[in-house]
Amino acid sequence: MxxxxxxxxxxxxxxxxxxxxxxxxxxxxxxxxxxxxxxxxxxxxxxxxxxxxxxxxxxxxxxxxxxxxxxxxxxxxxxxxxxxxxxxxxxxxxxxxxxxxxxxxxxxxxxxxxxxxxxxxxxxxxxxxxxxxxxxxxxxxxxxxxxxxxxxxxxxxxxxxxxxxxxxxxxxxxxFDQQTKLLRDNVEQAQSRLSKYQQEHGIVSVDNRLDVESNRLNDLSAQLVAAQAQLMEASSRKSMASGSMAASPDVASNPVIQNLRLTLGGAEGKLAEAGQRLGRNHPQYLSAQAEVAKLRRELDEQIRLTSQSVGNNATVLSQREAQIREALAAQKAKVLELNRTRDEMNVLLRDVENAQRAFDVSSQRGSQTRIEGQxxxxxxxxxxxxxxxxxxxxxxxxxxxxxxxxxxxxxGFGLAFVLELLDRRVRSAGDLSDSLDIPLLGAIEWNKTSQRRTGALGSLLPRRPRLT
Incomplete structure (x- = not known):
C-alpha cells in the first residue's frame, strides 16, 4: 500500500x-x-x-x-x-x-x-x-x-x-555504656594485679632499681678484674719469695733488710779488721764476731718475715678475689631476677595500658554517640x-x-483501516491491477456531477464513457 x-x-x-x-x-x-x-x-x-x-x-x-x-x-x-x-x-x-x-x-x-x-x-x-x-x-x-x-x-x-x-x-x-563498664572493670583488675605484684616483690621503681644494680654489677666486674691482676702479681712474688728469698724483689726492696745489710756489712768489716789485729780469742774479736752473728740472725729473720708477708698478701688477695667473684655471681643473679621481674611487670603494665586505652576509646565513643543520640x-x-x-x-x-x-x-484512523480490511474496495487503478494481477489498458472516468445536472433527460440519453 x-x-x-x-x-x-x-x-x-x-x-x-x-x-x-x-x-x-x-x-x-x-x-x-x-x-x-x-x-x-x-x-x-x-x-x-x-x-x-x-x-x-x-x-x-x-x-x-x-x-x-x-x-x-x-x-x-x-x-x-x-x-x-x-x-x-x-x-x-x-x-x-x-x-x-x-x-x-x-x-x-x-x-x-x-x-x-x-x-x-x-x-x-x-x-x-x-x-x-x-x-x-x-x-x-x-x-x-x-x-x-x-x-x-x-x-x-x-x-x-x-x-x-x-x-x-x-x-x-x-x-557503649555496657562496654565502658566492662572495660572499666578490666582496667581495675589489671591495675590490681600490677599493684599486688609490686607489693609481693617489693618493687617501687623497677627502672631506677635496675640501673643501680646494673652499675653495681659493672663495679664488681671492674673490681674482679683488678683483684685478679693483683692476685696474679702477688702469686708471682710469692713464688719468687718461696724459691729464693734473697732474690725476691720484695725482700731486696725492704728498707729494714737494706739497713740490716748495711749494718751487717759494717760489722763484718770491723770483724775482719779485728781478726788482723787481734787473735780469735780476744774479747774485742769475740764481741765483733757476736755482733756479726746477731746481725745475720736478724737479717735472716727479717727476710723470712718479709717472704712470709708476701705469701700472706697473696693469700689475702686470693680470698678477696674469691669474695668479689661470689659477689659478682650473686649480683648477676640479682640483675637477672630484676630483669625477669621487670619483664613480668612490663607485661602487667601493658595489660593496664591496653585496658586503659580500650576504656578511653570506648568512653570517648560512648560520649560522642550519647550526644548524637540526644x-x-x-x-x-x-x-x-x-x-x-x-x-x-x-x-x-x-x-x-x-x-x-x-x-x-x-x-478514527484505526477504525477506518479496520473497516477497509473488512470491506476492501477498488479505489484506484493500482488497486484493480494489484487485485487482478493483469496489466491495466485504460480507465473510464465517471462524472457524477454532469449526470445530476441533466436530470431525467440525461437518464434517457446513452452514457458516453471516456476512455483514457
Missing part, C-alpha cells in the same frame, strides 16, 4: 474518522465538565548537603552518593511517614472515615494503615533537577485538607529522618510550606480536549 492508496482510503472513510473524532472530543469534554474539581497543594523541602557531621566533624560519604536523594524520596513516600500523618491529623477519629473503612475492608486490618495507603495514592514526590530541593504535592477535593496533608507529610518526614538518625545512636550509646537536629528544612490553593488543579478541560483530539484522530 502506497501513500496514494492510504490517502484514498482515509478520504473515503472521512465520515467515520470525523464521527469518531467528534464522539471522543465530546466524551472527553463531558467527562471533564462532570468530574469534581481537584485541588493540589505543594510543600517544598530543602535537603542540606553539608557533607560534614556537625558533632564529630567527620565527612559523611553517605550523603555524597547519588542514591541519597532516591532514598529520601522513598522515605517521604513510605508507609511509616503516611501513618504518622494519619495520626497527626487524627483522620481515623472521624465516624465517616470509620464507616468507609468498615465498608471497604469489612473491619479487617488497621484503619491507620488503610488511610495511609489512600494518602500515598494521591501523594506526588518530585525532586528538582540538579538541586537538593524536593516538592511534596498532595491532591484532593478539599483545599484546606490537601494543604494540611502536604504540610503534615513534610513535617513528619523531618521527624522521621531525625528518628532514623537518633534511634541507632541511642542503641549504640546503650551498647541531638534532635534535622538536615531537612521546609523551604516553602503548602498554602491553601485558591484555584482547582483539575480537571484540565483544555488539556483533556486537546488530548482527545489526538486520541480521536488515532481512533
Amino acid at each position: 502506497n501513500l496514494t492508496q492510504l490517502l484514498l482510503i482515509l478520504w473515503a472513510r472521512k465520515k467515520v474518522i470525523i464521527g469518531t473524532l467528534l464522539v471522543v472530543v465530546l466524551a472527553a469534554l463531558a467527562v471533564s465538565l462532570l468530574l469534581p474539581k481537584s485541588y493540589k497543594a505543594s510543600s517544598t523541602l530543602l535537603l542540606n548537603y553539608k557533607g560534614v557531621d556537625p558533632l564529630t566533624g567527620v565527612m559523611m560519604p553517605g550523603q555524597l552518593l547519588p542514591a541519597y536523594m532516591a532514598t529520601q524520596l522513598d522515605i517521604i513516600g513510605s508507609k511509616n511517614v503516611a501513618i504518622r500523618v494519619v495520626e497527626r491529623l487524627q483522620l481515623a477519629n472521624s465516624p465517616a472515615v470509620q464507616a468507609q473503612f468498615q465498608e471497604a475492608t469489612g473491619g479487617v486490618g488497621s484503619i491507620n494503615s488503610w488511610l495511609a495507603g489512600l494518602l500515598l495514592r494521591k501523594l506526588d514526590v518530585t525532586p528538582s533537577r540538579e538541586s537538593s530541593v524536593v516538592d511534596v504535592a498532595f491532591s484532593g477535593s478539599e483545599p484546606q485538607f490537601v494543604a494540611a496533608v502536604a504540610n503534615a507529610f513534610a513535617e513528619e518526614y523531618m521527624r522521621a529522618t531525625v528518628q532514623l538518625k537518633v534511634d541507632p545512636m541511642r542503641r549504640a550509646s546503650h551498647y 541531638a534532635e537536629q534535622s538536615d531537612i528544612a521546609i523551604l516553602n510550606p503548602a498554602v491553601v490553593p485558591t484555584e482547582p488543579d483539575g480537571p484540565k478541560v483544555f488539556r483533556n480536549v486537546l488530548l482527545s483530539v489526538f486520541l480521536g484522530i488515532l481512533l
Whole structure:
C-alpha cells in the first residue's frame, strides 16, 4: 500500500474518522465538565548537603552518593511517614472515615494503615533537577485538607529522618555504656594485679632499681678484674719469695733488710779488721764476731718475715678475689631476677595500658554517640510550606480536549483501516491491477456531477464513457 492508496482510503472513510473524532472530543469534554474539581497543594523541602557531621566533624560519604536523594524520596513516600500523618491529623477519629473503612475492608486490618495507603495514592514526590530541593504535592477535593496533608507529610518526614538518625545512636550509646563498664572493670583488675605484684616483690621503681644494680654489677666486674691482676702479681712474688728469698724483689726492696745489710756489712768489716789485729780469742774479736752473728740472725729473720708477708698478701688477695667473684655471681643473679621481674611487670603494665586505652576509646565513643543520640537536629528544612490553593488543579478541560483530539484522530484512523480490511474496495487503478494481477489498458472516468445536472433527460440519453 502506497501513500496514494492510504490517502484514498482515509478520504473515503472521512465520515467515520470525523464521527469518531467528534464522539471522543465530546466524551472527553463531558467527562471533564462532570468530574469534581481537584485541588493540589505543594510543600517544598530543602535537603542540606553539608557533607560534614556537625558533632564529630567527620565527612559523611553517605550523603555524597547519588542514591541519597532516591532514598529520601522513598522515605517521604513510605508507609511509616503516611501513618504518622494519619495520626497527626487524627483522620481515623472521624465516624465517616470509620464507616468507609468498615465498608471497604469489612473491619479487617488497621484503619491507620488503610488511610495511609489512600494518602500515598494521591501523594506526588518530585525532586528538582540538579538541586537538593524536593516538592511534596498532595491532591484532593478539599483545599484546606490537601494543604494540611502536604504540610503534615513534610513535617513528619523531618521527624522521621531525625528518628532514623537518633534511634541507632541511642542503641549504640546503650551498647557503649555496657562496654565502658566492662572495660572499666578490666582496667581495675589489671591495675590490681600490677599493684599486688609490686607489693609481693617489693618493687617501687623497677627502672631506677635496675640501673643501680646494673652499675653495681659493672663495679664488681671492674673490681674482679683488678683483684685478679693483683692476685696474679702477688702469686708471682710469692713464688719468687718461696724459691729464693734473697732474690725476691720484695725482700731486696725492704728498707729494714737494706739497713740490716748495711749494718751487717759494717760489722763484718770491723770483724775482719779485728781478726788482723787481734787473735780469735780476744774479747774485742769475740764481741765483733757476736755482733756479726746477731746481725745475720736478724737479717735472716727479717727476710723470712718479709717472704712470709708476701705469701700472706697473696693469700689475702686470693680470698678477696674469691669474695668479689661470689659477689659478682650473686649480683648477676640479682640483675637477672630484676630483669625477669621487670619483664613480668612490663607485661602487667601493658595489660593496664591496653585496658586503659580500650576504656578511653570506648568512653570517648560512648560520649560522642550519647550526644548524637540526644541531638534532635534535622538536615531537612521546609523551604516553602503548602498554602491553601485558591484555584482547582483539575480537571484540565483544555488539556483533556486537546488530548482527545489526538486520541480521536488515532481512533478514527484505526477504525477506518479496520473497516477497509473488512470491506476492501477498488479505489484506484493500482488497486484493480494489484487485485487482478493483469496489466491495466485504460480507465473510464465517471462524472457524477454532469449526470445530476441533466436530470431525467440525461437518464434517457446513452452514457458516453471516456476512455483514457
